[in-house]
Amino acid sequence: MNIGVFKFTSCGGCQYSLLDLGESLLKFKISYFTELSSKNIFSPLDLALIEGSVTTNEEENFLKKIRKNARYLVALGACAVSGGIQAIQEDKSSNRIRPYSKPLADFVPVEFELRGCPISKHHLLEVLFSLSVGSMPLLPDYPLCLDCKRKGNPCLIVTKGVLCLGVITQGGCGAICPSKGRGCYGCFGPVKKVNLKAFFKCCLRLGLSEEEAIQALKNSFNGYHPDLRELYENIS
Ligand code: SF4
Numbered sequence: 001m002n003i004g005v006f007k008f009t010s011c012g013g014c015q016y017s018l019l020d021l022g023e024s025l026l027k028f029k030i031s032y033f034t035e036l037s038s039k040n041i042f043s044p045l046d047l048a049l050i051e052g053s054v055t056t057n058e059e060e061n062f063l064k065k066i067r068k069n070a071r072y073l074v075a076l077g078a079c080a081v082s083g084g085i086q087a088i089q090e091d092k093s094s095n096r097i098r099p100y101s102k103p104l105a106d107f108v109p110v111e112f113e114l115r116g117c118p119i120s121k122h123h124l125l126e127v128l129f130s131l132s133v134g135s136m137p138l139l140p141d142y143p144l145c146l147d148c149k150r151k152g153n154p155c156l157i158v159t160k161g162v163l164c165l166g167v168i169t170q171g172g173c174g175a176i177c178p179s180k181g182r183g184c185y186g187c188f189g190p191v192k193k194v195n196l197k198a199f200f201k202c203c204l205r206l207g208l209s210e211e212e213a214i215q216a217l218k219n220s221f222n223g224y225h226p227d228l229r230e231l232y233e234n235i236s
Pocket residue numbers: 144145146148149153154155156157158164165166167175178183184
């Protein structure tokens with residue numbers, strides 16, 4: 001399997017999750033990865049792994065070129081999936097310092113999304129090994145609260161009155177933050193068929209209005225995720 005790794009606007013953290021795979025990475029042919037080598041060949045790819053959001057016309061054009069050249073395209077992390085924290089500026093009320101920051105899926109079809117800031121290396125391995133043997137990767141599609149229950153954590157909203165985005169966030173991280181007594185801030189992004197009404201109910205319980213709850217979401221790592229954008233529009 002021929003792999004290319006590309007970086008757009010981002011901190012580079014998700015690429016380090018890839019490097020963190022260590023020897024497992026040697027099982028794959030990587031022909032393009034500027035973080036790893038100065039010899040990069042832009043040949044037809046079985047798999048393009050892309051970190052970062054699209055913030056310039058050059059990035060948009062390069063993304064389209066990669067798409068034409070790759071069988072599978074995977075968005076790595078919150079920036080590639082949702083536009084990242086830099087997309088907060090998309091909110092009309094905030095000051096814009098760049099023209100835009102958008103997720104890959106706003107421009108090209110994306111086969112798989114690896115969530116998180118940064119991504120989980122276990123999910124990355126699932127994608128790499130499954131595709132290399134011709135199977136479809138199995139990635140989490142359940143809410144984070146399920147991870148929390150599996151760990152036997154008491155719910156922070158119910159027992160401590162702490163704001164936690166777990167009810168609307170995709171699981172798979174193992175409930176890292178709630179396990180340490182800290183509310184989830186949604187770095188894995190919205191779960192499929194996200195239920196904002198349930199989230200608003202939790203917020204109401206904590207004394208937050210619907211507007212404050214929406215603002216908390218918009219100011220998060222995945223606040224510009226396409227699914228959430230659609231929901232904001234339907235609410236307002
Ligand atoms: S603490 Fe957060 S993730 Fe855990 S059950 Fe409560 S809302 Fe869900």
